[in-house]
Amino acid sequence: MWSGRSFRRQPAADTSPGVTDPWELAQAAAGTAGVKLRALTSVDDGDAVARVIAATWGGQHLDREVIKALGVSGNAVWGAEAEGEVVGFVLGWAGVDDDGLHVHSHMLASLPDRRHRGVGYALKLAQRAQALDQGIDVVRWTFDPMVARNAWFNAGKLGTVSDRFVRDFYGVMTDALNAGDRTDRLVTRWDLGREPGPRELPSDAPVVAVPADHHGSRGADPEVARRQRDEVAASIEALMADGYVVAGFDRDRSAHVFVARESVS
Numbered sequence: 001m002w003s004g005r006s007f008r009r010q011p012a013a014d015t016s017p018g019v020t021d022p023w024e025l026a027q028a029a030a031g032t033a034g035v036k037l038r039a040l041t042s043v044d045d046g047d048a049v050a051r052v053i054a055a056t057w058g059g060q061h062l063d064r065e066v067i068k069a070l071g072v073s074g075n076a077v078w079g080a081e082a083e084g085e086v087v088g089f090v091l092g093w094a095g096v097d098d099d100g101l102h103v104h105s106h107m108l109a110s111l112p113d114r115r116h117r118g119v120g121y122a123l124k125l126a127q128r129a130q131a132l133d134q135g136i137d138v139v140r141w142t143f144d145p146m147v148a149r150n151a152w153f154n155a156g157k158l159g160t161v162s163d164r165f166v167r168d169f170y171g172v173m174t175d176a177l178n179a180g181d182r183t184d185r186l187v188t189r190w191d192l193g194r195e196p197g198p199r200e201l202p203s204d205a206p207v208v209a210v211p212a213d214h215h216g217s218r219g220a221d222p223e224v225a226r227r228q229r230d231e232v233a234a235s236i237e238a239l240m241a242d243g244y245v246v247a248g249f250d251r252d253r254s255a256h257v258f259v260a261r262e263s264v265s
Helices: 022-033 043-056 065-072 119-133 148-158 214-220 222-241
Strands: 036-040 077-082 085-097 100-110 138-143 161-166 185-191 207-209 244-250 255-260
Touching (some): 022 036, 036 119, 043 100, 077 119, 138 148, 148 161, 161 222, 214 222
Parallel strands (some): 100 138
Antiparallel strands (some): 085 100, 207 255
């Protein structure tokens, strides 16, 4: 089992010919973002993770001993450090669904003054490299389809495909970011054997537009934001019922781009 103690690839890792070494990608991204990557496996590391959680969500909580438990079970949390401080983390664990073994990625966050600098991208690449070292080639997670910046990060930067949608996935949440909003979620799939990056999509692919700033829209007019969420949910459900999946995000139109499920490679 992978120990979380080094960046050295283990023999279990297997990627397609021509794909850049996963750890080289992760370390290069970390250098660009001005951080260093480190496996967070101790109870004290849990305090650092808790500080990032509080700064990101407000009202969310994670018991510090969970970080230790994840580490000893082969699910080390990855942290991004700058000047000796943990400024971001990605947290997940091995899971099994109808498609088999995958990593379920539950949380990704960085401190507010570190956002939009590539920290999250570097952390996801570290998570990818760790999974490949362990012989796992799929990562799954959920995200709110209304949040355009997350949709672009997932489909545009990483190259994920969202193949499931669930209304009110988490039920009522009370943190500052989600309180009062229905927790609709797309379930996304990241196939790790391909080079991270966007997919080529047909120009006539159907799209579902979302607000460029959902949280801002909620603050300005909650009722309008609720109607927009209902409309987006209905559109996604209709397209998925017809065999489509989300395979991209058009930033210019702030829209999810759909393709036929069987056309995704």
